[in-house]
Amino acid sequence: MIPQFVHLLGYPFVQHAIAAGVVIAIVSGLVSRFVVARNMAFAVHALAELGFTGAAGAILVGSSPLSGLLAGTVVTALFIGALGARVRERDAVVGVVMAFGLGLGVLFLTLYQAYGTQAYAILFGTITGVSRGDVVLLVVLGVVTLVALATVYRPLTFATVDPEVAEARGVPVRRLGIVFLLILAVAVAEAVQVVGVLLILTLLIAPGASAERLTAHPGRGALASVLVALLSVLGGIALALLTNLPASVFVTSLSFACYLAARFLVGPWLVGEGRAGPRTSAGGAVRT
Amino acid sequence: MPPAAVRFEHATLAFQGHTVWRDLSVAFEAGSFVAILGPNGAGKTSLLRVVLGAVALDAGRVEVLGGPARRGNSAIGYVPQHHGFDRDLPLRGRDLVRLGLDGHRWGIGRPDRAADRRVEDAIRAVGAQEYADAPVGRLSGGEQQRLRIAQALVGEPRLLLCDEPLAHLDLRHQREIADLVGGWQRRTGQTVLFVTHDINPILPLVDRVLFVVRGRWAAGAPEAILTSEQLSALYESHVDVLRVRDRIIVVGDTADAGFEIEEPHHLPHVGGERHATEAPR
Numbered sequence: 195m196i197p198q199f200v201h202l203l204g205y206p207f208v209q210h211a212i213a214a215g216v217v218i219a220i221v222s223g224l225v226s227r228f229v230v231a232r233n234m235a236f237a238v239h240a241l242a243e244l245g246f247t248g249a250a251g252a253i254l255v256g257s258s259p260l261s262g263l264l265a266g267t268v269v270t271a272l273f274i275g276a277l278g279a280r281v282r283e284r285d286a287v288v289g290v291v292m293a294f295g296l297g298l299g300v301l302f303l304t305l306y307q308a309y310g311t312q313a314y315a316i317l318f319g320t321i322t323g324v325s326r327g328d329v330v331l332l333v334v335l336g337v338v339t340l341v342a343l344a345t346v347y348r349p350l351t352f353a354t355v356d357p358e359v360a361e362a363r364g365v366p367v368r369r370l371g372i373v374f375l376l377i378l379a380v381a382v383a384e385a386v387q388v389v390g391v392l393l394i395l396t397l398l399i400a401p402g403a404s405a406e407r408l409t410a411h412p413g414r415g416a417l418a419s420v421l422v423a424l425l426s427v428l429g430g431i432a433l434a435l436l437t438n439l440p441a442s443v444f445v446t447s448l449s450f451a452c453y454l455a456a457r458f459l460v461g462p463w464l465v466g467e468g469r470a471g472p473r474t475s476a477g478g479a480v481r482t
Numbered sequence: 483m484p485p486a487a488v489r490f491e492h493a494t495l496a497f498q499g500h501t502v503w504r505d506l507s508v509a510f511e512a513g514s515f516v517a518i519l520g521p522n523g524a525g526k527t528s529l530l531r532v533v534l535g536a537v538a539l540d541a542g543r544v545e546v547l548g549g550p551a552r553r554g555n556s557a558i559g560y561v562p563q564h565h566g567f568d569r570d571l572p573l574r575g576r577d578l579v580r581l582g583l584d585g586h587r588w589g590i591g592r593p594d595r596a597a598d599r600r601v602e603d604a605i606r607a608v609g610a611q612e613y614a615d616a617p618v619g620r621l622s623g624g625e626q627q628r629l630r631i632a633q634a635l636v637g638e639p640r641l642l643l644c645d646e647p648l649a650h651l652d653l654r655h656q657r658e659i660a661d662l663v664g665g666w667q668r669r670t671g672q673t674v675l676f677v678t679h680d681i682n683p684i685l686p687l688v689d690r691v692l693f694v695v696r697g698r699w700a701a702g703a704p705e706a707i708l709t710s711e712q713l714s715a716l717y718e719s720h721v722d723v724l725r726v727r728d729r730i731i732v733v734g735d736t737a738d739a740g741f742e743i744e745e746p747h748h749l750p751h752v753g754g755e756r757h758a759t760e761a762p763r
């Protein structure tokens with residue numbers, strides 16, 4: 195199996211998939227921490243599904259699905275950001291917008307007949323089918339997203355975990371929320387390349403949710419989240435190449451396995467060792 | 483006379499047509515410990531938000547540390563009303579304190595020994611060393627509150643705003659938190675505005691009281707304000723203020739239920755319009 199895989203590494207399409215996969219995994223790993231902490235699973239889903247609408251529309255008018263996908267996620271992000279300030283309001287807006295957008299997607303799907311494989315690719319991902327041009331675009335977008343995220347990292351963390359004090363200290367909490375939605379929009383468009391619209395949460399929730407179970411240390415948590423995403427994406431690509439099954443099958447299984455391991459095996463063990471969890475010495479009382 | 487740390491001049495605040503308080507003119511001297519008292523919805527939290535620059539007055543003016551109130555004033559430390567952190571939030575007590583020091587700055591933040599030391603000092607000052615590395619959501623209310631105070635003090639503020647920091651704590655922890663804030667205030671000679679339902683845990687620390695009830699207010703030394711005459715005038719209804727041992731008990735006359743003895747932290751609502759002046763938080 196190993197020699198077979200090494201042989202595959204010689205093919206450009208494999209190299210493209212791996213290059214894009216690494217960048218996408220790093221972006222997903224870091225962004226998913228904030229998605230989990232900010233309770234934005236629903237928003238992620240809406241961004242992805244409206245990305246689908248955008249991609250379907252782009253195919254219909256003969257332009258590239260990736261640009262349509264990006265347009266869909268970014269417009270949705272701006273819409274949610276403009277209309278939904280509070281969490282409850284945000285969920286309501288997301289629900290309303292998502293239903294409408296998906297309806298449009300169905301329309302595009304019906305209008306364009308020879309459409310089956312491309313729709314399937316957007317819904318379930320085709321990382322092993324990305325072109326050279328797409329790889330360049332994905333890497334550039336990924337790097338831009340990482341730079342943006344690094345710029346707002348501290349105040350975004352502050353606004354996420356402690357909005358009242360953050361606001362008092364002059365952090366622009368509301369505007370950072372919109373900036374994060376835009377970062378998320380690009381991250382979603384990237385992750386859709388690997389796992390598709392319908393399985394998006396496997397890359398934008400599972401890594402962050404796993405890391406949260408392993409450590410409360412911010413740096414180590416971010417690292418753990420990125421490692422889970424890398425393992426899922428690269429493992430998924432490798433297994434897909436070896437078996438000829440879609441990568442999303444393996445990416446979702448691997449990220450699920452990581453979450454289970456973090457939650458039930460490694461996490462409890464780390465807490466038992468007193469490394470990740472609260473200390474149980476006198477005065478450091480643990481409330482469970 | 484020392485300059486005022488916070489000064490309101492004919493200040494009026496309204497929310498959606500309801501006046502929260504009107505024509506508030508009061509100056510809190512630098513270095514004083516001020517208790518802000520009043521029933522729920524009297525606009526105590528809003529008053530702190532005005533000082534923070536998060537809410538603008540509808541009339542009058544406010545001066546904070548010699549300048550206008552503005553957002554992000556690093557000379558102000560803020561302990562918000564306690565809501566508890568999510569159990570699984572990946573954040574240690576130490577990280578919470580650190581955010582108080584440089585969480586508002588852009589970027590990821592590079593390793594910084596001096597900042598680490600200040601955070602460590604702040605943690606030690608509130609006695610939170612034992613659990614500073616535990617996830618903050620797994621700590622008890624008292625432990626979280628200590629870390630919040632460390633977070634507010636780590637930037638060495640000249641003015642500390644505390645919003646009900648004793649709520650949800652038992653008596654022993656109330657006293658510990660009060661002593662922490664009072665100890666800091668005496669040691670540094672800075673100013674504290676302390677919003678509370680119940681003045682008793684902080685009574686020995688308080689220099690001045692601002693009492694707000696349904697748009698009206700009274701300010702002065704605690705012994706001058708916490709009297710039956712003053713509070714009856716504020717509530718526009720008969721209120722008895724009793725001093726029992728070292729505690730102050732406020733007994734209100736409610737329109738529906740006749741005399742009702744209430745704990746001091748449930749200061750009486752009078753009449754039927756309980757929420758007439760309630761301000762959204």
